[in-house]
Amino acid sequence: MTITWDGPQGKILPVLTAPDTVLSTVGDEVDPADPAVVQLAADLVATMRVSPGCVGLAAPQVGVGAQLFAVDVTGHPKAATTHGAFVLCNAKIIEASRWKAGREGCMSVPDLTGDVKRAGRVVVAATLPGSGEEVTVTTDAFEARALQHEIDHCAGKLFLDRVAGAHAIYQRKVYL
Known part of the structure; x- marks a missing residue:
């Protein structure tokens, strides 16, 4: 079974930043067979691919309160297991x-980073956009962290909601 995205071409969407209210709202469950969901999945992949350093993007980040996100940690130095570019509902x-x-x-929080405690191994149940196929993704390390981060977005949470406190938040380094 493959979960790698092979859907239609998407368009690049603007990414919202905090404190936009969509980012703190629990997303609605989606119908994976809905053509609008399939198109949004394609748009998430396209937007993620043109965004430097981006390894995941959730529907709330582009202004849609839905439980849908894309992930691709391929080539990231912290990645151990990778499933390529995929979208989950x-x-x-x-x-x-x-x-x-x-x-x-x-x-969505471009100026800050933070230390967040997450599981280093996860098993995630989801459906694939388009086919509606039910899948179980077992992964670890950085891909597990990315999945949890995007699932949080769909639940109306930012990584800042998970840091231990102000001492664990840092100004993002700017490289020239």
Whole structure:
């Protein structure tokens, strides 16, 4: 079974930044067979691919209160397991273990990073846009962190909601 995205071409969408209210609203479950959901999935992949350093993008980040997100950690130095570029609908974490803190950033919080404790191994149940096929994704390391980060977006949470406190938030470094 493959989960790699092979849907239509998408268009590039603007990414919202905090404190936009869509980012703090729980997204609605989606019908994976709905053509609008399939198009939004394509748009998320297209927007993610043109955004430097982006490894995931959720529907709320482009102004849509929906439980849909794209992930691709391919080539990232912290990635161990990778499933390529994929999009999941209505994802739920069904197992989580090996918790540890790690630094996170987000396109919707462009000036900050923070230390967030997340599971280093997760099992996620979801459906694929288009086919509606039910899948279970088992992954670890950086891809597990990315999945949890995007699932949080769909639940109206930012990484800042998960940091231990102000001491764990940092100004993002700017490289010239």
